[in-house]
Amino acid sequence: MTDKILPSESKSYWRATNDFEMFPKLSEDIEVDIAIIGAGLTGITAAYLLSKLGRKVIVVEGSRILTGTTGFTTAKVTAQHGPIYQKLINTFGEEQARLYYEANTAALHFIEQTASDLGIHCDFEKVDAFLYADTEDGVDILQKEMEAYNKIGIEGATLTKETGLPYTVKESLKLENQGQFHPLKYANGLIKKAIENGVQFYEQSRAKSIHSTNLVEMVDGNEIRAKKILVCSHFPFNDEDGLYFTRMYSERSYALAAPAEANYPKGVYINVEKPTRSIRTALGADGRRYLLIGGEGHTTGRFEGDTTANYEALAAFGREQFNIKQYTYRWSAQDLVTLDELPYVGPMTSGLPDVLVATGYAKWGMTNSTVAAQIMVANVTGTGNRFADLYSPIRSKMKKEDIKSFTKINASVAKELVKGKTEKIDVLFNDLQLGTGDIVKLDGQKVGAFKDVTGKIYLVKPVCTHLGCDVVFNDAECSWDCPCHGSRYTFTGEVIEGPAYEPLEKIEYAE
Numbered sequence: 001m002t003d004k005i006l007p008s009e010s011k012s013y014w015r016a017t018n019d020f021e022m023f024p025k026l027s028e029d030i031e032v033d034i035a036i037i038g039a040g041l042t043g044i045t046a047a048y049l050l051s052k053l054g055r056k057v058i059v060v061e062g063s064r065i066l067t068g069t070t071g072f073t074t075a076k077v078t079a080q081h082g083p084i085y086q087k088l089i090n091t092f093g094e095e096q097a098r099l100y101y102e103a104n105t106a107a108l109h110f111i112e113q114t115a116s117d118l119g120i121h122c123d124f125e126k127v128d129a130f131l132y133a134d135t136e137d138g139v140d141i142l143q144k145e146m147e148a149y150n151k152i153g154i155e156g157a158t159l160t161k162e163t164g165l166p167y168t169v170k171e172s173l174k175l176e177n178q179g180q181f182h183p184l185k186y187a188n189g190l191i192k193k194a195i196e197n198g199v200q201f202y203e204q205s206r207a208k209s210i211h212s213t214n215l216v217e218m219v220d221g222n223e224i225r226a227k228k229i230l231v232c233s234h235f236p237f238n239d240e241d242g243l244y245f246t247r248m249y250s251e252r253s254y255a256l257a258a259p260a261e262a263n264y265p266k267g268v269y270i271n272v273e274k275p276t277r278s279i280r281t282a283l284g285a286d287g288r289r290y291l292l293i294g295g296e297g298h299t300t301g302r303f304e305g306d307t308t309a310n311y312e313a314l315a316a317f318g319r320e321q322f323n324i325k326q327y328t329y330r331w332s333a334q335d336l337v338t339l340d341e342l343p344y345v346g347p348m349t350s351g352l353p354d355v356l357v358a359t360g361y362a363k364w365g366m367t368n369s370t371v372a373a374q375i376m377v378a379n380v381t382g383t384g385n386r387f388a389d390l391y392s393p394i395r396s397k398m399k400k401e402d403i404k405s406f407t408k409i410n411a412s413v414a415k416e417l418v419k420g421k422t423e424k425i426d427v428l429f430n431d432l433q434l435g436t437g438d439i440v441k442l443d444g445q446k447v448g449a450f451k452d453v454t455g456k457i458y459l460v461k462p463v464c465t466h467l468g469c470d471v472v473f474n475d476a477e478c479s480w481d482c483p484c485h486g487s488r489y490t491f492t493g494e495v496i497e498g499p500a501y502e503p504l505e506k507i508e509y510a511e
């Protein structure tokens with residue numbers, strides 16, 4: 001079944017439908033006004049905004065540009081971030097909830113306007129956003145969310161059963177005039193303009209640490225001196241002081257894309273129940289409409305069995321509800337969720353005022369990355385930004401709900417740490433099938449083993465180099481994933497994403 005309905009390799013719809021310039025490696029020490037670490041939508045938007053102000057800016061990207069979460073998003077551009085407003089009112093009060101709405105609505109308009117001003121053909125479309133429910137509990141959530149909308153004055157919202165989806169729902173909350181776009185075409189447009197304005201981009205240039213003297217040390221030994229350093233690396237790579245890994249967790253999700261039928265749904269959709277189903281369409285390079293279906297989220301590294309089952313669940317949903325028989329693209333990605341589900345943007349710690357961080361968008365980073373870039377730019381220029389306090393990573397004291405989340409996140413990490421050390425290994429090395437990986441017993445030792453389709457063996461010590469949790473094998477992506485804070489490694493042990501920055505220890509295997 002899997003082979004027929006799913007492409008065998010992960011390929012993001014966005015990355016497959018956009019070309020990229022190749023930038024050089026940073027090969028010398030450099031002194032600049034502002035150093036931006038990480039070329040996802042956050043870093044690129046900040047670079048564009050700063051370039052307009054004539055600042056001397058460089059962007060260093062550890063891998064290739066836009067190969068982080070931005071290259072694997074669903075790219076709805078909306079201020080409807082799930083049923084967020086009732087939560088925000090409960091945690092922060094109406095005024096702060098309204099500010100969050102205003103920040104993200106302004107970001108939506110900024111993206112539309114910027115694309116138009118710069119002539120970026122990024123397939124931006126105005127669409128209605130729908131939160132929908134299939135159960136009575138879900139309807140209750142939508143009604144409460146509508147009340148929250150009314151309290152903070154969100155206009156253009158209605159409860160309706162008319163969604164444009166080919167299946168009936170019990171209820172939906174429609175928010176008019178939201179958006180969707182091709183995130184990489186948009187980001188590439190910003191890069192082009194930033195380069196015209198003098199920004200220098202570097203790829204394959206990984207930052208290793210930041211010193212209090214405003215010096216960025218690169219993995220290959222080069223140094224960057226900057227008046228301000230913007231950490232836009234998704235997970236802050238320099239987390240020594242901020243302990244962000246105790247205040248966020250990483251959530252992975254899966255997505256599929258296939259040519260859509262003629263009467264495709266016109267909005268962007270997400271349900272309020274589990275499992276999540278996130279739906280939109282996009283205009284393909286071949287002129288056809290593609291249907292994108294996302295969902296099946298779980299904490300990174302925490303899953304039962306084989307992760308290809310998540311793709312299969314989405315495929316079954318698409319087959320049943322949209323009559324899709326075969327998919328063209330499949331991919332998965334992760335985003336970071338903070339204690340109170342609001343991003344952390346601003347000075348990384350109170351002791352490091354010139355090092356700014358932007359992270360924790362909880363899968364709503366298209367508008368939040370714009371808000372974050374604007375807050376960081378205002379910090380650099382000293383002009384102030386009315387959303388800065390709301391997003392501040394050092395925002396006052398922890399609320400009761402935050403303490404609960406903090407305890408839950410860290411207790412579950414502690415459990416994973418112990419579980420990995422005490423769990424009995426029942427898979428024997430010789431039982432490993434072609435094209436699979438697992439933690440196995442070899443000569444009495446616990447090792448992480450991957451056997452490729454030709455039978456070649458790759459062995460690693462299955463212990464995460466961040467804080468020592470045992471990694472697990474993710475079959476769908478052929479990666480080693482850490483259940484504690486979401487670090488991921490290739491099957492050979494190289495870091496894909498942090499907080500870890502050192503590879504897994506390799507173990508020699510004589511065949």
Ligand SMILES: Cc1cc2nc3c(=O)[nH]c(=O)nc-3n(C[C@H](O)[C@H](O)[C@H](O)COP(=O)(O)OP(=O)(O)OC[C@H]3O[C@@H](n4cnc5c(N)ncnc54)[C@H](O)[C@@H]3O)c2cc1C
Pocket residue numbers: 037038039040041042043060061062063064065066067068069070071072073074075076077078205206207208232233234237252253254255294332333334335358359361362363364365366367368369498
């Ligand atoms: C499945 C999924 C669906 C989503 N759908 C939506 C959606 O519909 N709408 C929405 O608003 N949001 C959505 N999001 C969220 C959104 O995609 C992300 O929040 C956003 O892309 C994050 O952007 P970023 O620039 O912060 O990070 P990234 O795009 O990850 O960029 C960070 C960059 O930093 C680089 N880097 C890391 N460490 C270093 C280092 N040490 N040195 C140099 N470079 C480094 C990485 O290589 C990477 O390129 C979704 C997320 C997921 C996972």
Ligand code: FES
Pocket residue numbers: 245464465466467468469482483484485486487498499500
């Ligand atoms: S990511 Fe923290 S221990 Fe692995």
